[in-house]
Amino acid sequence: MAKDFPTREENYSQWYTDLVTRADLAENSAVRGCMVIKPYGYAIWEKIQAQLDKMFKETGHSNAYFPLFIPKSFFSKEANHVEGFAKECAVVTHYRLKNSEDGKGIVVDEDAKLEEELIVRPTSETIIWDTYRNWIQSYRDLPILVNQWANVVRWEMRTRLFLRTTEFLWQEGHTAHETKQEAIEETLKILDVYATFAEKWMAMPVHKGLKSANEKFAGAIDTYCIEALMQDGKALQAGTSHFLGQNFAKAFDVKFLSKENELEYVWATSWGVSTRLMGALIMAHSDDNGLVLPPKLAPIQVAIVPIYKKPEQLEAISEKANIIRKNLEAKGISVKYDDRTTFKPGWKFNEYEFKGVPVRLAIGPRDLENGTVEVARRDTLEKETYQLTDIESKIEHLLEKIQENLYNKALNFREENTLKADTWEEFKALVEKGGFILAHWDGTTETELKIKEETKATIRTIPLNNKQEDGKCIYSGKPSKERVIFAKAY
């Protein structure tokens, strides 16, 4: 355990920040609100990207790339979008610098002022729909199923590494369809991709559902989301998929000639997940000893540490260790054999524990004699001595077990921290305690905003296929047909 590393109970917020920086995942940069994603953190993001990209392609999507800059006027074209988005943005006003007159530095060249300011994209619906206008003439040009991996900028006043940063990395899918039905199906298909990824790869259970009118994307008809619960009892929105109706098609005049030979506006969706997933991943599983990573997203799945006193012992251990490494790698498992002589085994043990490596193997001279290896699991911190026979299959199986255990642990935590509130007093007490709260709500934005004002809790989602039952809104007492999920959120 790193020195001075706070426990979650002592200071959850500090625990998170220290974990991110000390485990070499990310750090703040010289530019306010912008982070540096360090190699170890970026390696996790690459695994996230690779798997999601595969799933997008398997569902028929292609990648493309659209400009970083968006003309200011584009944002005014979709009325709700401009209200929700165009305000806190990085604005490019000039395109040249020059030497200052005192010769000591550089200054903005006032002669190089742009006629129209450019906004660094906070999201790309506008520039993409401006482009789609030229791509779409007839139903034969549809659907367009395009995704973009990109950086975006939203000028945040209070930032936290991965969770809320001024610049972040994400993917944004933007699809165009002939019919409303097809666009809604696309929105839900992607929601399933996100949920599958969260549960099977991140080992993080999520609720799939709809956002309330107040929480939906600026410009969407309906916003669907996946919502997860963090260990401090706060919710985290991990991904959103928007059914945009014909809003952007109308704003950018994108029509197509239908099979019935009529000019119609195109139907749209957009959907995205970001480096925020890194924050969710870190918070979902890690503990007071540091990072805990699900095997499927761990850059190093197995670390092997030699234990020796004499150089000739190291040689014999290395021979064995390298065979194990190669055999594990042949199974597609990523292995680091750490034979550095500059660090002691104890230091290495701490290092891999803190960095969340799922399985650590230690091999000493006695193991060589006995044909054994010491196997330590990061998730349970248990150690066990394994016979070397068929060790690769055993490790492969263990990694699967760890993946499953992490998911089940997170699921149990969520179940234990999901409670029903039937009165306003109960509700307030549960908000104080943290966790997901299932409560009746009268369906109005007015009530939702009052609840938020008084408790800071918001409606995280209205679950898909939600159980219908008669009840009364915990705030207004008006009749309600279903419980929705409330929580305080990141």
Next chain:
Amino acid sequence: MAKDFPTREENYSQWYTDLVTRADLAENSAVRGCMVIKPYGYAIWEKIQAQLDKMFKETGHSNAYFPLFIPKSFFSKEANHVEGFAKECAVVTHYRLKNSEDGKGIVVDEDAKLEEELIVRPTSETIIWDTYRNWIQSYRDLPILVNQWANVVRWEMRTRLFLRTTEFLWQEGHTAHETKQEAIEETLKILDVYATFAEKWMAMPVHKGLKSANEKFAGAIDTYCIEALMQDGKALQAGTSHFLGQNFAKAFDVKFLSKENELEYVWATSWGVSTRLMGALIMAHSDDNGLVLPPKLAPIQVAIVPIYKKPEQLEAISEKANIIRKNLEAKGISVKYDDRTTFKPGWKFNEYEFKGVPVRLAIGPRDLENGTVEVARRDTLEKETYQLTDIESKIEHLLEKIQENLYNKALNFREENTLKADTWEEFKALVEKGGFILAHWDGTTETELKIKEETKATIRTIPLNNKQEDGKCIYSGKPSKERVIFAKAY
């Protein structure tokens, strides 16, 4: 062949632009100088990225991510760097918009002016070395071998799709080393990676060499490059690898405690290739019938087109075609079986030819009877009938042959268009003609600039392991020890 598609001879420049847009590779966007990379173009870029990323990782590098924005003052810290770079940039001056008073749009909120302007990165040495200062204390922290895949912005006045755009995509490696020797070795190692990639994957022969002082990177001690020759006789710089000495370490005060326990400045390299490679790839091989892609970078390597009159014929052909497709895919070959009924075979043939698909198979009812398939090569436009026996191996072999043929063709073209000039008259005539010119030069920037002024030709590179021979500078007549490569360039 697409209608109105100009030949290279008629109008090379128009041929290039039409090819890029009509083959669905890229197009201009609503933002001046910024392009949209379309799915087919982006699929090629993904192949380029995947292979380079693999090569970077095999040589010990990791990816990371640094901020898009760089504080203006950072550029002033390295004297040469600011001269060469900080001028034509996108400058962010504000971080908020607001509704205009007439309610008709949005305007920049003057209350949200940044204290210090932020520059959209034109390259990241400054922000990265500002970060490395905190990463490096001792020789144990070295080397740092980091690469970043990112977008960058350089405000270009005259832009051309892929070749010169205001925003472009690239990778930039930034490494830190204990010794000068190690940094130089890194610079050359990456130059080899670039050359190998250009020759083996892009099928494009390149010269490896040094840039003259006048052409080197702003802030570098030495700039190495790979240079290719395009079909119009102009050179294209396809990648650069810079030995930066201790320039950035000094500018950002990055020191380390050496093994000898002394504080020393860190040695640096940086290196990059960009979406400009797409331009090189397109121009290196394509012809008057459209795009020609080397098999290793083609998103679709084999297209299969059914030829039929009756629906039941299509069914029988599809059965066969799908078997071939699966078997080819099992060999890692990407195949598109195009059974769309909305387009005729002739239209499809044109489409795949124009889009540079290396091999096209056509299967008709008679082929089914005879156990044959018609095989068309994009590079030579030759058609041949193959027996279906072992067709997958034959196609695999053919793809290798096409890859090799494209390289050899490009190499022959380069050899034929590389000539020696021994007098100023000869030199001027050769510049007029195009191609690489081998000529003696007196080694001064003064002469280089005069030659450029009079002929527009520049020194493309001083080849590595260049043959040493006595001669006289073609311009000044002063003594010279080697010929350098001149050309007009993109």
